[in-house]
Amino acid sequence: MSGSAGPSADAGSVPDMSRVEVIAPNFKQRLSGVTSTIVQLVPLQASTVGIATLGPGLPAGLPKLRWWQLPSLWRRPASGRKRIWHARRNVEMIGGIFLKHVLRMPLHLVFTSAAQRDHRPFTKWLIRRMEAVIATNVRSGSFLDVPHTVVMHGVDLEAFHPARTADDTFAASGLPGKYAVGCFGRVRAQKGTDLFVDAMIALLPGHPDWTAVxxxxxxxxxxxxxxxxxxxxxxxxxxxxxxxxxxxxDIKAWYRRVSLYVAPSRNEGFGLTPLEAMASATPVVASDAGAYAEMIVEGRTGSVAAAGDGVALTAAIGRYLDNPEMARVHGEEGLVQARACFRLEREAAAIENVYETVWARGG
Known part of the structure; x- marks a missing residue:
C-alpha cells in the first residue's frame, strides 16, 4: 500500500497536486455503473493513496481536479513516481494516451474493463497501450487479448446492511401483502423488466402474500x-x-424490505445490484448476464437462470415464493458471502496492488 495520504475531499478545496498520485477520470455526465464505482471507491482509496477525480457528473464532495490544474501533470508528485491515469471508458483511455504520448506528460495508464463482448479493433488498439488492465470478472477477462488482473467489484457494507429498525420492514412501506419481491434499476428491455413483470403476472395469483415492487x-x-x-x-x-x-x-431501504431480489438483465457489464441485495441479507434470483453467476452460489445464496429465459426465471422465483423460509435462510447465507468475498475494501486493496505493480515495474 502506498503511504501517501489522499487529498482533501472537502467540496471547496483544490487538491494539492504534489500529493496526487492517481487520477480517476470520469468523462460522462450521466450517471452510470462506472460513475457509481468511482463514487464508492475514491473516498476509500483516498485514505491510503493520493487520488483525485477529473470530469463532470460526480458529487462535489469527492477530491476533484480542476481543468486548469492539468498543466501540473507535467510535474511529478512529491513521491517522484509517475502518476497513474486510471481509465474505465474508451474516451478516458484516449485522454490518457493523448496526455502521455502527445503532450509527453509522465503518466502510467491503467484501464478497467467490464465489457462482455468482443472489443472493436479501435478499442483493442487502445487497450494494448495500457500498462495494466483490470477485468471486473472472469467473463469480462475472457474477451481481453492482453494480460490482466481480475478484480471483482465490492459493496459498501456500511451503506448496505440487514434490517435494523422497523422502517426496514416491508410493513413500513404501507403496501399490501406480507412479503415483497423487488426488481430495481432503469426500466428497459436490456434490464429485463418485462421478464420480471411476466413472471409476476404468472406467479402472484397463486401467492396472495406477495407483492412485486x-x-x-x-x-x-x-x-x-x-x-x-x-x-x-x-x-x-x-x-x-x-x-x-x-x-x-433511498433504494438501500428497499433492499432490506424485500424478501427476494430479482436481477433479470439480458446483458450487463458487471451489475452491482445482487451484491447490494446480498449485503442486505436478501437472496437473489438473477440471469447469467454480467458477473451475476460469479456472485451467486446456486441453491445457497440464490439462483441463476439463462439471460432472456423467462420460463427459467419464473421457475426460480417461484421456488422462493413457495418457501419464504428458504428465502430467509439463503438471504443470511448471501450476507455471509458478501462479507467474506465482496467487501469494498477488498476491491480497493486489490486495485492498489495493481498500482504498486505498475509503479515497481515503471521505476
Whole structure:
C-alpha cells in the first residue's frame, strides 16, 4: 500500500497536486455503473493513496481536479513516481494516451474493463497501450487479448446492511401483502423488466402474500416500453400487486424490505445490484448476464437462470415464493458471502496492488 495520504475531499478545496498520485477520470455526465464505482471507491482509496477525480457528473464532495490544474501533470508528485491515469471508458483511455504520448506528460495508464463482448479493433488498439488492465470478472477477462488482473467489484457494507429498525420492514412501506419481491434499476428491455413483470403476472395469483415492487427511472425513449408493461399488468388485474414506484429517495431501504431480489438483465457489464441485495441479507434470483453467476452460489445464496429465459426465471422465483423460509435462510447465507468475498475494501486493496505493480515495474 502506498503511504501517501489522499487529498482533501472537502467540496471547496483544490487538491494539492504534489500529493496526487492517481487520477480517476470520469468523462460522462450521466450517471452510470462506472460513475457509481468511482463514487464508492475514491473516498476509500483516498485514505491510503493520493487520488483525485477529473470530469463532470460526480458529487462535489469527492477530491476533484480542476481543468486548469492539468498543466501540473507535467510535474511529478512529491513521491517522484509517475502518476497513474486510471481509465474505465474508451474516451478516458484516449485522454490518457493523448496526455502521455502527445503532450509527453509522465503518466502510467491503467484501464478497467467490464465489457462482455468482443472489443472493436479501435478499442483493442487502445487497450494494448495500457500498462495494466483490470477485468471486473472472469467473463469480462475472457474477451481481453492482453494480460490482466481480475478484480471483482465490492459493496459498501456500511451503506448496505440487514434490517435494523422497523422502517426496514416491508410493513413500513404501507403496501399490501406480507412479503415483497423487488426488481430495481432503469426500466428497459436490456434490464429485463418485462421478464420480471411476466413472471409476476404468472406467479402472484397463486401467492396472495406477495407483492412485486419495481423501482427506477423510465427515460423518454423507454416510456412506451414501460406503458406496455403497465397495460399487461392491468389486463391481469394486478395493478395493486405489481407496483412501479419510480425513483425512490433511498433504494438501500428497499433492499432490506424485500424478501427476494430479482436481477433479470439480458446483458450487463458487471451489475452491482445482487451484491447490494446480498449485503442486505436478501437472496437473489438473477440471469447469467454480467458477473451475476460469479456472485451467486446456486441453491445457497440464490439462483441463476439463462439471460432472456423467462420460463427459467419464473421457475426460480417461484421456488422462493413457495418457501419464504428458504428465502430467509439463503438471504443470511448471501450476507455471509458478501462479507467474506465482496467487501469494498477488498476491491480497493486489490486495485492498489495493481498500482504498486505498475509503479515497481515503471521505476
Amino acid at each position: 419495481i423501482t427506477g427511472r423510465v427515460t423518454a425513449e423507454h416510456q412506451n416500453f414501460a406503458d406496455e408493461l403497465k397495460r399487461r399488468i392491468a389486463a391481469a388485474g394486478l395493478e395493486k400487486r405489481i407496483l412501479f414506484l419510480g425513483e425512490v429517495p
